[in-house]
Amino acid sequence: MHEELASIGKSIVINGELSGSEDLTIEGRVDGKIELRDHVLTVGSNGRIKAQVSAKAIVVLGQVTGNLNATEKVDIKESGSVEGDIVAPRVAIADGSHFRGSIDMQKKDQPADKAVGTFTKPEAKTPKPETKPEPAPVNGEFIRV
Amino acid sequence: MNTDQKSGGLSGLVSRLSRQHPRSDDEPGRVAVEPRTVAAESAETLYASKTLQRFLSLLFSRPAAEVVDLGPVIGSNITFLGERVGCKIHVEDLYADIDRHVKQDKVDQLPEFLSGRFSLPDGSADAVLGWDIFDYLPPMAATALAGELMRILRPGGVFLAFFGARASDNPRYTKYLIEDEMHLRYRFYPSACTRRWVLQNRDINIMFAGLEICETVLLKSGVREILFRKRILS
Numbered sequence: 001m002h003e004e005l006a007s008i009g010k011s012i013v014i015n016g017e018l019s020g021s022e023d024l025t026i027e028g029r030v031d032g033k034i035e036l037r038d039h040v041l042t043v044g045s046n047g048r049i050k051a052q053v054s055a056k057a058i059v060v061l062g063q064v065t066g067n068l069n070a071t072e073k074v075d076i077k078e079s080g081s082v083e084g085d086i087v088a089p090r091v092a093i094a095d096g097s098h099f100r101g102s103i104d105m106q107k108k109d110q111p112a113d114k115a116v117g118t119f120t121k122p123e124a125k126t127p128k129p130e131t132k133p134e135p136a137p138v139n140g141e142f143i144r145v
Numbered sequence: 146m147n148t149d150q151k152s153g154g155l156s157g158l159v160s161r162l163s164r165q166h167p168r169s170d171d172e173p174g175r176v177a178v179e180p181r182t183v184a185a186e187s188a189e190t191l192y193a194s195k196t197l198q199r200f201l202s203l204l205f206s207r208p209a210a211e212v213v214d215l216g217p218v219i220g221s222n223i224t225f226l227g228e229r230v231g232c233k234i235h236v237e238d239l240y241a242d243i244d245r246h247v248k249q250d251k252v253d254q255l256p257e258f259l260s261g262r263f264s265l266p267d268g269s270a271d272a273v274l275g276w277d278i279f280d281y282l283p284p285m286a287a288t289a290l291a292g293e294l295m296r297i298l299r300p301g302g303v304f305l306a307f308f309g310a311r312a313s314d315n316p317r318y319t320k321y322l323i324e325d326e327m328h329l330r331y332r333f334y335p336s337a338c339t340r341r342w343v344l345q346n347r348d349i350n351i352m353f354a355g356l357e358i359c360e361t362v363l364l365k366s367g368v369r370e371i372l373f374r375k376r377i378l379s
Contacts, residue, residue, distance in 0.1 A: 091227060093220035100218075102235040105227035106209055 010046050018051075026062075038071075045079050058088075060097075067101075194329045195362045196370040200272065200305045201326045203359075203374075204230055210271035213263075213297065215239045215278050217320060225323045232272075235265070239278055239290070240318050240336065247337040255286035259293060268299040275306035276321050277368075280340040287342065288352060295355040300377040304356060308349060310367025313340045 005023060008014065012028035019035040026034075027044040034041060036055040043049055047062035054069045060080035068074050070088035081098040091103055204210050212232045214222070217240060226232045242262070246252050273294050279287050294304060316339050322330040344352070349371065356373035363369055 091223055093218055093223055095220065097218070097220075099236055100238060102233060103223055103227055104233040105223075106231065106233065 007044075008047075043080070189330055189332050191324060192329050192331060192364070193327055194370060195327075196305055196360050196372045197323065197329060198327050199360050199372055200274075200303055201230060203303050204232065204272050207271045209233065211235065211269060212272045212274065213237060213265070213270045214274045216274065216276045217241065217318075219320055219322055222321075222323045235270075237263070240281070243278075243281055244337040252283065252286075255283065256289040259286055259289040262290075263293050263297055265297045267296055268302075270297045271299060271302050273298060273302070273304040274321075275304060277307040277309060277319060277340070279306060279344060280309045280342055281318075281336075281338055282342060284342070287344070291352045295353070295375065298356075298375040300375050302375045303359065304353075304373040304375075306371055306373070308344050308369045308371065309340055310343065310369075312343055315339060 005025060006020065007025040008028045008030070010027045014028070014030045014032070016032045017035070018030060018032065021037070021039060023040040023042070024036055025042040025044055026047040026049065028046070029048045031050045034049070034051050034053045034055070038056050040057045040059065041053060041055040042059040043062045043064055045061040047064075049062070049064045049066065051064075051066045052069075053064070053066060056070065057072045057075070058068050058070045059075045059077065060068075060082055061077045062079070063081045065083045067084045068082065068086045068088070070086075072088070073090040073092065074086050074088040075092045076082055076094060076097045076099060078094040078096040080094070083098075083100045085102045085104070087104045089105055091105060093099055204212065208231065210230075210232045212226055213235045214226075215237050217238045218236045223234060223236075226234050239259075239262070242258065243255070246255050246258065275294070278290070282290060298304060316336050317333045318336040320332040320334060322332060324330050346369070349369075350358075353373055356375050358371060359374045360372040361369060362371075
């Protein structure tokens with residue numbers, strides 16, 4: 001059975017609080033607050049949002065001013081623009097998109113000192129003393145001064 | 146010894162820089178200018194960076210560190226710093242601010258703008274990625290930014306910056322993509338202004354008098370990669 005996706009059209013302007021329990025695409029303008037727990041919010045290329053947004057996943061192709069909070073992922077596409085703070089465990093930002101603000105990818109249920117993932121501490125990877133001659137780098141060799 | 150007094154202080158630095166490094170388009174011949182190469186525009190080159198490695202190792206020792214990136218947003222850097230190193234990243238893109246001031250012919254307002262640019266509280270940042278922003282800032286603006294960076298850095302916090310060796314008439318900025326903990330990929334993009342301000346080591350020392358230098362690496366290109374750390378008050 002075909003399930004229709006909820007969407008807010010280009011000419012629609014909403015001032016206030018918007019919440020729901022299904023995926024939503026916004027092509028119009030929303031000022032206020034958006035809450036879609038467990039669902040995906042897509043801000044279409046014509047969408048203009050000035051709001052605090054909470055959702056499972058947020059995809060931005062239009063313009064957003066406000067903080068984004070996603071339990072899974074925030075995805076800013078090439079045409080997307082975000083000014084605000086992002087809190088999400090995964091964030092993808094395409095080259096050419098615009099972003100200004102802060103990004104916090106810490107998993108809140110994880111202690112901070114365990115949240116560093118798979119990163120290998122550089123010092124442990126290169127135990128040799130710094131005074132030794134450097135190996136030939138890929139490009140732009142350096143000289144210690 | 147008070148370096149600031151000996152060298153005439155920040156005001157002396159500003160006036161000396163203004164004398165020594167005029168706009169290349171005002172007084173041609175007084176500034177060494179890199180030839181513009183069309184091929185270089187599209188080239189992406191991988192560079193080894195010792196200072197990045199050290200920067201990351203210092204950052205790694207601070208769980209949930211707060212990093213301020215003065216450059217434009219780069220998705221792969223966000224992934225690297227956010228997911229692998231576990232930082233909170235503040236993307237500021239001062240290059241866009243410089244461009245806006247240049248286009249609106251308001252470069253003289255940059256010092257005042259930069260003095261109030263950061264909303265971060267004093268001593269709240271664990272690290273700042275400055276890239277080559279100082280090559281594009283007139284002396285007064287550079288001094289204002291340096292003051293702000295020293296304000297927002299916590300004691301023991303680190304600051305990574307690159308300082309060019311020569312001016313250039315090529316209107317482009319560089320995006321620094323973190324390839325891994327030892328390598329950066331340079332990607333160029335158009336800008337409204339050129340790399341015209343060359344800071345000498347002495348000028349850098351005066352400008353960042355509140356910081357100590359952890360590591361300096363001189364690339365063959367003449368670029369100095371410098372890693373600073375804010376002094377911890379005893």
